[in-house]
Amino acid sequence: MKIKLEEIQEEKVKNPHLKALILGLKVGLAEGLSVSQMAPKTAQLPQEYPEGPGHTDHSDYSAHHDTAPSHGDYCD
Amino acid sequence: MEKPLTVIIKPTRDCNLRCKYCSVGDPDSTYMSEEIARESIEKIAKRYPGSNTKFIWHGGEPLLPGLEFYRRIIKIEEPLRQEGYVISNIIQTNGSLINQEWAYFFKQHNFGVGLSIDGPEEINNRTRVFEGGTGAFRSIIRGSQILGESGVNHGYLVVISRHNVDSIDEIIDFMIEQDKSYKLVAVAPIGRAAKAREELMIQDKNFSKSQLRLFERWLQEGKSSQKQALWKYVVPVLTGEPIECIFEEDCQQSFIGVDSNGDVYPCGRFCGSGEFLYGNILKNSLEEIWNNPARIALSKRSENLEAKCKKCDYIKICNGGCPLQGRLNGDINNADYNCKEYRTIFSTIERRIKEEVDIK
Numbered sequence: 440m441k442i443k444l445e446e447i448q449e450e451k452v453k454n455p456h457l458k459a460l461i462l463g464l465k466v467g468l469a470e471g472l473s474v475s476q477m478a479p480k481t482a483q484l485p486q487e488y489p490e491g492p493g494h495t496d497h498s499d500y501s502a503h504h505d506t507a508p509s510h511g512d513y514c515d
Numbered sequence: 516m517e518k519p520l521t522v523i524i525k526p527t528r529d530c531n532l533r534c535k536y537c538s539v540g541d542p543d544s545t546y547m548s549e550e551i552a553r554e555s556i557e558k559i560a561k562r563y564p565g566s567n568t569k570f571i572w573h574g575g576e577p578l579l580p581g582l583e584f585y586r587r588i589i590k591i592e593e594p595l596r597q598e599g600y601v602i603s604n605i606i607q608t609n610g611s612l613i614n615q616e617w618a619y620f621f622k623q624h625n626f627g628v629g630l631s632i633d634g635p636e637e638i639n640n641r642t643r644v645f646e647g648g649t650g651a652f653r654s655i656i657r658g659s660q661i662l663g664e665s666g667v668n669h670g671y672l673v674v675i676s677r678h679n680v681d682s683i684d685e686i687i688d689f690m691i692e693q694d695k696s697y698k699l700v701a702v703a704p705i706g707r708a709a710k711a712r713e714e715l716m717i718q719d720k721n722f723s724k725s726q727l728r729l730f731e732r733w734l735q736e737g738k739s740s741q742k743q744a745l746w747k748y749v750v751p752v753l754t755g756e757p758i759e760c761i762f763e764e765d766c767q768q769s770f771i772g773v774d775s776n777g778d779v780y781p782c783g784r785f786c787g788s789g790e791f792l793y794g795n796i797l798k799n800s801l802e803e804i805w806n807n808p809a810r811i812a813l814s815k816r817s818e819n820l821e822a823k824c825k826k827c828d829y830i831k832i833c834n835g836g837c838p839l840q841g842r843l844n845g846d847i848n849n850a851d852y853n854c855k856e857y858r859t860i861f862s863t864i865e866r867r868i869k870e871e872v873d874i875k
Contacts, residue, residue, distance in 0.1 A: 442868060444753050451873045456737030461872075464753060474756045479696060479743040512759045513521055513571055513770065514700055514837070515538070515607070515672070515783060 444468075475512060519567035519601075521760075522559055523772045523783030526552070526584060530576040532609050532651055534631075535642045536676050536715050538784060539575055540706035546580055551777040553591050555796050559771070560592075560600045562801055567601040573783050575775070578612040582620060589624055605629065607672065609643070610658030611651055618665035628669035630659055633679050634686040641678040659693075670743075671695045675725055676702040676715045683725040687732050687741065696743045699726065701853055704843060705784065723859035730864055734871070751832035752865050761837035761851070767814045771804075779804050781813055784839050812847070813838055819848045829861045 444464060452458040467477040526547040528539050560568045572585075592602050605627035621628055632655045633639040640650025662669045671693070673679075673686060690697050701722050702708055708715050726748065733741035742749075747759040760766045760782065772780040774787065777796040785791045793799075793807040804810070820835045827833070835841060836851020844852040851857065869875070 442753060442865060442872075442874065444755075447753075447872050447874070452871060453873075454734050454871045456734060456742070457868065457871050459737075460742065460749070461753065464750065468754070474750050474754050474758055478746050478750075478758065479739060512763075513523060513782075514698075514759055514761050515523075515573070 478512075517563060517566070518769050519569060520559065520562070521569045521571060521770050522555070523571045523573050523770065524552075524555060525573050525575060525773065525775045525783065525786060526577050526580045527775050528575040529579050530574060530609070531579065531611060531645065532576065533644055533646045533648075534609075534674075534707075535644070535678070535711060536674055536702045536706075536708040538703055538706040538708065540709075540787075542575060545775045547584075547775040547777075549584075549587055551773075551775075551796060552584075552588060554777070555773045556588070556591050556602075557595065558796060558801050559773075560595050560602055565599045565601070569603045569605065571783070572604065572606040574607070576609055576612070577606050578608050578617065582616060585620065585624075603627070607631065608658075609651060609655065611645075611654035613658030613661050615661060615665070618661050618667050621662070621667045622665050626667075628662060628667055629672050630655055630662075630669055631672045631674070632656075632659075633673050634682060635689040638679050638682050638685060638689075642674070642676060659695075669695070671697040673697055673699050674702050675699050675717065675722060676708075677717055677721075678715070680717050680721045680725050683728045684732075687729060690740055691736075691738060694740070696740045699729070699744055701856070703784065703840060705839070717856075720856065720859060722853065723856040723863070726860050727863050730867070734867075748860050748864055749868075752861060752868060755831055757832045757834055761840070762833050764817045764834045765814050766838070767810055781810065781838070784837075816841075816848055821846075821849050824850050824854075827858070829858060832861065833857055 444461065447461055449458055449462055452461060464474070464477065528543050528545055530537070530542045556570070560566055596602055604624065607629040610630040610632070631643065633642050636650065636652040639652040639655070643651045645651055659669065671690065679686065701717060702715050704712050704716060729741060730745055730749070733745055747762065751758055751762065757763055760770055763769065767781060770782045772782040772786050773796055774780065778786070779793040779796055780786050780788065780791055791809050793810050794804045816838055817834055824830055824835045836854060836857060838847040840851040840853060841847050841849045844850060
């Protein structure tokens, strides 16, 4: 494993979806969230958290903002 | 602060479907009594003041016990919530029995709902069938529509087996059309699937190929639901932190399973496996269950993993994979039987991310 999230320079990320994910993770971790807390829900995400190029990927914090329960971390 | 606990609880092993890969095996008519349900909820929720517990009602088909069973569950949980315990409910159903009453109940009581579906009609009906062989697709979709019309958030769970592993693009397209979040789970050779390995098990590199195809589609299309399905692979590669029960260093800190007769196991997948029976919720104290030698051994798995795991580049984000799937590979301390597939997935995603972020 040689990737270090904190060392990735966003401006060098070519893919917009990967860039949004990396940005979302960096902000979420800086806010003190765990990666599990930032995981999108199994249940459908609410429409108020859209994503896309040029838009902060709020769905990365869905567990933080969205109270709808889901499977979370269970595999089945 | 102690971690939230997820309880995979089986109100019955009975089912109205006969899916070819069912991890439970042949259905039986055991239904959970109210006494067992009450003891499970109260004993586990009260493990410490203000605990956070998530109950995943699993099966068998968890709607078969009927709505009245779940109304009693709410009556058991409500006083506990008023005492400060945090309790949530999720139900994993085949969807075929959902009607307006169920949907209203789920909405009213904030149940998360997962529907099991294996893709569009022709693909789903290869595996998910009623007794007699009729495909369940239309019943599942009808259930999903009723939930949607009632405003109940729900996602899909897709089991990847030999029957659909080569149809990943059709499955991804179907999920886009349905606008649903979903998870892809590799079939495990347990229960009914253990008797049909040749027909069901994914051979060679097909599982990793399906996941990596989804990864490439996400890079191109960027759908939120695709990202959700890939979260357990992509985010650990970026952050170095494992995600999902199968990759946790000690899943027993976060998961436990209760079978319909009150027997307690490491998780839902272990239910019925005598060697890992921790006790019975009616007969044993929680302390006795927690201190069961099998649970302690499972908790120490990361220390006792086989040598090849300890040398692996991905040990920190995989932790040897699922202990049950290690056991299927000969011993709980062995690597998950999907080890090669996981390595291929992690290493390919790592290489592709490096290309995308311009890291040498």
